[in-house]
Amino acid sequence: MPGDRLEGPLTHRPLESTDKATDEAWLVEQAKRDPEAFGQLYDIYFGKIYAYIYRKAGDRQAAEDLTSETFMKALANIQHYKYTGQPFVAWLYRIAANVVTDYFRARRPTAPLDEGLQLPATGIGPEEAALRMDDQQAVARAIQTLSPDQQDVILLRFSGGLRLKEIAQTIGKTEGAVKALMFRALGGLRGKLTESGVRP
Amino acid sequence: MTKAQDIREVIQEQSVASGERRALEQVTDLLDETLAVDVPHRPEFKAQLRRQLMAEARRTMAPWYRRPAFMYSSVAVAAAAAVLAVGLNMWPATNPVPTVPGGPTPTLTAEKPSTGNADVRKVGREDLPNFALPDQKLLPGEPGPATLAGLNLNGVAVYQLSSRPDNAQFSRIAQGMDFSRPPETTANGFRVTEGARTLTMSGEGYVIFEDKAAGSPKDQPVVLDETAVRQAAQAFLVRAALPVPGLEPAIFEGARENFKHIYTVIYTPAVGGLPVVNARTVIRMTDRYRVFSLEAYAQTGEQVSGNYAVTAPTEAIAKARERGGGIFTQADLGYARTPNDQAIYLQPVWRVFGTGSRGERLVRFVPALAPR
Numbered sequence: 001m002p003g004d005r006l007e008g009p010l011t012h013r014p015l016e017s018t019d020k021a022t023d024e025a026w027l028v029e030q031a032k033r034d035p036e037a038f039g040q041l042y043d044i045y046f047g048k049i050y051a052y053i054y055r056k057a058g059d060r061q062a063a064e065d066l067t068s069e070t071f072m073k074a075l076a077n078i079q080h081y082k083y084t085g086q087p088f089v090a091w092l093y094r095i096a097a098n099v100v101t102d103y104f105r106a107r108r109p110t111a112p113l114d115e116g117l118q119l120p121a122t123g124i125g126p127e128e129a130a131l132r133m134d135d136q137q138a139v140a141r142a143i144q145t146l147s148p149d150q151q152d153v154i155l156l157r158f159s160g161g162l163r164l165k166e167i168a169q170t171i172g173k174t175e176g177a178v179k180a181l182m183f184r185a186l187g188g189l190r191g192k193l194t195e196s197g198v199r200p
Numbered sequence: 201m202t203k204a205q206d207i208r209e210v211i212q213e214q215s216v217a218s219g220e221r222r223a224l225e226q227v228t229d230l231l232d233e234t235l236a237v238d239v240p241h242r243p244e245f246k247a248q249l250r251r252q253l254m255a256e257a258r259r260t261m262a263p264w265y266r267r268p269a270f271m272y273s274s275v276a277v278a279a280a281a282a283v284l285a286v287g288l289n290m291w292p293a294t295n296p297v298p299t300v301p302g303g304p305t306p307t308l309t310a311e312k313p314s315t316g317n318a319d320v321r322k323v324g325r326e327d328l329p330n331f332a333l334p335d336q337k338l339l340p341g342e343p344g345p346a347t348l349a350g351l352n353l354n355g356v357a358v359y360q361l362s363s364r365p366d367n368a369q370f371s372r373i374a375q376g377m378d379f380s381r382p383p384e385t386t387a388n389g390f391r392v393t394e395g396a397r398t399l400t401m402s403g404e405g406y407v408i409f410e411d412k413a414a415g416s417p418k419d420q421p422v423v424l425d426e427t428a429v430r431q432a433a434q435a436f437l438v439r440a441a442l443p444v445p446g447l448e449p450a451i452f453e454g455a456r457e458n459f460k461h462i463y464t465v466i467y468t469p470a471v472g473g474l475p476v477v478n479a480r481t482v483i484r485m486t487d488r489y490r491v492f493s494l495e496a497y498a499q500t501g502e503q504v505s506g507n508y509a510v511t512a513p514t515e516a517i518a519k520a521r522e523r524g525g526g527i528f529t530q531a532d533l534g535y536a537r538t539p540n541d542q543a544i545y546l547q548p549v550w551r552v553f554g555t556g557s558r559g560e561r562l563v564r565f566v567p568a569l570a571p572r
Contacts, residue, residue, distance in 0.1 A: 035257035
């Protein structure tokens with residue numbers, strides 16, 4: 001029975017409970033006492049967290065420092081993590097957001113985002129590739145002009161893949177507030193992208 | 201459903217004019233397209249941070265052999281007693297020791313695996329730890345699924361390693377790598393450092409070696425072929441008293457900071473003819489045959505703990521598909537290394553092969569033991 005899935009000690013749960021959320025929940029529980037399980041979580045989420053931080057911080061060195069800090073804090077606090085149905089990555093994003101906020105309290109980014117942007121490997125031609133790179137750089141710059149909250153809703157939705165409700169829980173706002181932030185962010189981006197000569 | 205449907209609904213809810221709505225939807229599409237792309241990172245940074253996290257995790261999480269005595273099971277106590285009484289035997293080198301031009305000469309001879317020194321009992325399913333493994337990208341040249349012909353899916357062996365790695369084994373590995381200092385015991389294993397060279401091993405047998413000063417970029421590089429790289433890697437493993445997995449390694453060439461060429465050799469161990477998917481040995485060397493990085497598992501022999509039925513491959517493929525993120529069509533069987541407080545097991549796992557959303561070749565892992 002599906003309802004039986006989460007009963008019993010975590011290490012003794014039936015192996016058929018392999019849907020993604022359940023897998024993640026018990027992997028996180030394992031990670032509270034097993035370094036290798038924490039390593040698996042790191043392998044899964046490193047890319048998402050690094051991308052979020054890089055796009056907010058704006059340079060590679062800062063992104064590496066802040067990513068290190070984020071995962072070290074996650075390790076230090078994972079004992080207190082309780083699974084509530086939210087994806088684990090939302091918890092990591094919350095730590096990352098706080099780390100980035102602390103960083104910006106002390107300094108501003110100095111390097112452009114261009115060096116870290118990457119084209120998808122889809123076999124496109126050089127002209128199309130150049131156009132897409134222009135788009136990426138323009139989008140990256142436009143996002144940097146948004147307020148921190150607006151940046152969060154854009155990045156958590158489009159880069160992090162979180163749902164609006166999950167974003168709301170991650171940044172501590174209501175879903176309605178997140179929708180309003182999203183709408184204003186899209187409007188702001190539209191203006192900046194138009195100024196940059198990028199479609200739309 | 202339209203892409204980013206939830207965002208389109210947000211735009212719709214604001215009741216803006218149709219022209220503006222279309223413009224905002226185009227912004228949404230552009231964001232969807234550009235922000236879904238990975239941000240590249242330095243692989244050496246990712247690896248270094250992982251090592252730091254693992255070291256910190258091992259320091260802060262109480263390891264199995266340091267927990268209070270009442271937490272030990274009879275199995276672990278018996279295994280520890282056997283280790284003390286008999287000592288550990290090493291996994292054999294299954295391939296002949298090669299001679300490497302300009303490389304180190306192997307000095308250790310292969311020994312036989314442990315065969316029954318520890319108390320390995322038949323385990324029930326409730327003893328086996330649950331596990332989940334992240335998806336793995338298949339590297340160029342890595343083979344696809346193996347045939348299931350000849351496998352008895354109603355009686356697949358579950359193995360238990362005969363003992364935990366210990367100080368004696370670590371000392372042997374360290375000596376093989378020319379460390380002369382005595383190893384120190386850390387919160388979760390052993391470590392020895394000499395100059396720029398560091399070797400660690402966890403209580404689960406995870407071995408990490410790093411030589412930050414390997415090679416000199418001023419030297420003329422030697423053009424190596426795949427055979428020479430494979431032989432050098434194998435010689436290094438044998439010399440370090442580490443297992444040489446029987447399956448052929450995958451070899452990749454790349455660049456790293458000052459080096460025009462570096463070589464990565466990835467071995468996948470096999471037990472009972474099936475690959476152990478999460479115990480791979482990864483060796484990285486310069487174009488001067490110098491190994492600057494190693495990740496491996498120090499096995500201590502495995503014994504069958506029981507035979508169990510596994511689920512059908514079609515069921516595994518269906519479960520892999522349920523998780524989304526790709527198209528999964530084929531499956532074969534492997535083993536997953538799953539330690540818990542008492543023992544280290546090798547449990548069957550389905551390797552489900554597919555293609556990710558960006559066209560990359562993926563393997564997704566689904567635990568294979570059938571329900572009771």
